Amino acid sequence: MKVLKFGGTSVANAANISKVVNIVSQNKESQIIVVSALGGVTDTLIKAGTLAEKTDEAYKDVLKELEKKHLDAARALLPVTHQSSCLSMIKQQFNELEEICNSVFYLKELSLRTKDRIVSFGELLSSKIISAYMQSKQMEHEWLDSRQFIKTNSNFGFAAVDFDTTNQLILDHIKTSEQKIFLAPGFVASNEENHSTTLGRGGSDYTAAIYAAAVNASSLEIWTDVSGMMTADPRWVPNAKPIASISYLEAMELSHFGAKVVYPPTIQPVRNKNIPAWIKNTFAPDDAGTIIHENIHPNPEDTDSNIITGISSINAVALLSLEGSGMIGIPGFSRRLFEALANEKINVILITQSSSEHSICVAVNTSDVVKAKVSVDRAFEMEIAQKKVEPLIVETEQSIIALVGDKMKSHTGISGKMFNALGRNGINVRAIAQGSSERNISAVIANADIKKAVNVLHEAFFESVYKQLNVFIVGAGNVGSKLIHQVQQQQKFLQENLNLQVRVTGIANSKKMLFADNGNEIDLDNWKQQLQQGEEMQLDKFITTIIQKNFRNSVFADVTANASVAAVYDQLLSKAVSVVACNKIAASSGYQHYINLKSLAREYNALFLFETNVGAGLPVIGTLNDLRRSGDTVTKIQAVLSGTLNFVFNHYDATKPFASVVKQAQDEGYTEPDPRLDLGGTDVMRKILILARGAGEKIEMEDITNNGFLPAECFEGSVEDFYATMLKHEDHFKKLYQDAAAKNCKLKFVAEYNSAAQGSASKANVGLQHIQSDSDFYHLYGKDNIVLFYTQRYPEQPLVVKGAGAGADVTASGVFADIIRVARV
Secondary structure, eight states, X not given: OEEEEEOGGGXXXXXXXXXXXXXXXXOOSOEEEEEOOSTTHHHHHHHHHHHHHTTOTHHHHHHHHHHHHHHHHHHHHSOGGGHHHHHHHHHHHHHHHHHHHHHHHHHTOOOHHHHHHHHHHHHHHHHHHHHHHHHHTTOOOEEOOHHHHOBBOSOTTSOOBOHHHHHHHXXXXXXXXXXXXXXXXXXXXXXXXXXXXXXXXXXXXXXXXXXXXXXXXXXXXXXXXXXXXXXXXXXXXXXXXXXXXXXXXXXXXXXXXXOTXXXXXXXXXXXXXXXXXXXXXXXXXXXXXXXXXXXXXXXXTOOHHHHOOEEEEEEEEEEEEEEOGGGTTOTXXXXXXXXXXXXXXXXXXXXXXXXXXXXXXXXXXXXXXXXXXXXXXXXXXXXXXXXXXXXXXXXXXEEEEEEEOGGGGGOSSHHHHHHHHHHHTTOOOOEEEEOXXXXXXXXXXXXXXXXXXXXXXXXXXXXXXXXXXXXXXXXXXXXXXXXXXXXHHHHHHHHHHSOEEEEEEXXXXXXXXXEOSTTOOOOTTSHHHHXXXXXXXXXXXXXXXXXXXXXXXXXXXXXXXXHHHHTTHHHHHTTTOEEEEOOOTTTTSOHHHHHHHHHHHHHTTXXXXXXXXXXXXXXXXXXXXXXXXXXXXXXXXXXXXXXXXXXXXXHOOSSSOHHHHHHHHHHTTOSOXXXXXXXXXXXXXXXXXXXXXXXXXXXXXXXXXXXXXXXXXXXXXXXXXXXXXXXXXXXXXXXXXXXXXXXXXEEEEEEEEETTOOTTSOSEEEEEEEEOTTSTXXXXXXXXXXXXXXXXXXXXXXXXXXXXXXXXXXXXXXXHHHHHXXXXX
8 A cells, every 4th residue: 555645736726636636546556645735725724813813804804715715626626516515515614614713813812722723624625625526536535534543642733643543543444444545634633632733834744654654555655846855955056956765864854954845754654664755746747756765875986976965954043052161061051951942842953062061052943032042041040140151142044054965974075075165155154063873964054155055065066067157247348348258159168078167147347237137147149238238337236246146156357457346356255256357456456455365365265366467368477376386486587568568669660650559559459448557667567566476575566666768748638648749759769769779679668576686776677678689578579478487496597488468369368267267276
């Protein structure tokens, strides 16, 4: 004999009930069918009772709506010739229900016993309607009143079952019946005085398990609206996977920690009889589902995804901490704490205690906080007065996340991997608990982080397919547009070859900002049109939205030259959002601010990357970092770091105005919006500053000597004024060129850093130099950059990095490479 339970959406309406009966009709084995109330009915019945208690006559309207719902369901299911007796039954039940609510209304009291009586009508009505429908389909069966067979104590609302009596009553009746199909309401039972009791919300699952254990069923099938248990809540984790097989104890752990598919007490009765339980989908009956059965023995070859069975969570919990030096070495404190909570019938979800015995911490439901605080403070009133114990510390807005798996016990590194993944994503853990069975590792975290945490852990333990990056891009101009195009172009390649999914989830320019909806990504085929229709750009709001979205593996890409944007990096890094900066302002800001950003990145397990600050897409900073990490010491750096200036002096030969060559460079995208940042040497100063700091030098911008070549008048007025002034000083530029040409030299704007500089000599300087033909800088064409690193290992023949150092495409590719580096940490 099988036991099948249908609840939730499976019996929400007439259409779904017909699917249920169809499943039952295809089963040739003897079966007991247990059903829940129609969808939403239990909550509505509670509402009616509560309104009546408050003397609010609206309860009558609520009951009328409920009656109509049941009458409509019966009319939709039954042929007209079979409706009369069923409709009469429904009206009779609602007359009785109304009389009970009327009594509550006049007494202004809704006792737990009366509440159980009211809510029991939901399952009684649904089961009788389904019974009438089965009769109309000529399916022979017997309707069982569960209140006559399942006996409990008088703990109304969550009654404890008397299994000896219950099992005997069920078994005796089933054995003597000639029927092969039995239909019973779930959730309801009765005490010794035959007063209605209930088995707790979700108790219909439990009812089915009770029947299964009593008749020693071949299996228990729990039919829901999902195809089995999942590795995580699919509403939060789109890539949640079905669990084919799970042990009884794992299922109990997952259901305790918030997995809604199975009501927690359901497992024990079938486990005691070793009855396999299946989780099946009413709307996809051919799907395999999940089988819950005896313990699964560990396999040494299991991977992490096999070791962890599932991830679950409990939201809206509070952390209660009892602390005090008077607790150390004194027995009985824990007992008194739990007694105080038990006296108020407060369920403890999680327990953890420091080895110093200075504190003990428990997690409870947020709804129990007030009475817990009062009860515990009263229990320790004397110790609190004597300052031996602090008043109970309460922290709300917390959640519990749990990894569950029988096989964790035989594998090392699971907890380390869990907390490393959470830490990398800036998720603070407030408390940790692990049972001696090592079947469960639980952590208390902030409510705001719970969805992110579930996704982070699911990615770490189950998604070997790919890792997801969520990228927010500020700056959608020339370089930003190229970056977005490159991301779109490479998305498929990255997912197939690097198991990396790069999603652009936010874009902003100086006027507009755009975010993807509902955790999706922006459609990169028409992002420009979407951005034009986006909301007005407000930098503070853009940053706040990134933090509030709280996506895992978030990356902020700054493709601007804006100081205000650079000023928000600390906010992002402190929330574990990695920053990839094309913008040089932050890395060349005051040394203390620069060091603070680096420290924040380390503290919050984020990355602060700025490879494109020097040399666009060239691996200049990466090479410098590798030298130092491998133990080398940089003694000197010589470099041509401005693709703009190199382009200008490679193209200027005094035959056409210097201003026209600069304009050509700007038109081809090699200059900053204001070319004076390039030609005045400020941009090169920033770059050599960044390299000097990368070499370990504590240096500021004012420590760098700038031997500029532009007349002072060029720095006055607007960009248009700048071009006019350059034309005015064309003779100055001609002389610079002619002086170099007379010596068979080329003009290059060179940056130098020398760690050995002493006294008043500047350790770093930039300026225009005459470059002879035997120099590494001489054969540097177009927009190329070159950097020479002299180190202890490269004292005479330097390590050389050379290539295109300007241009939107190469700069965008450098930013893109940094974004990918974030994923590979």
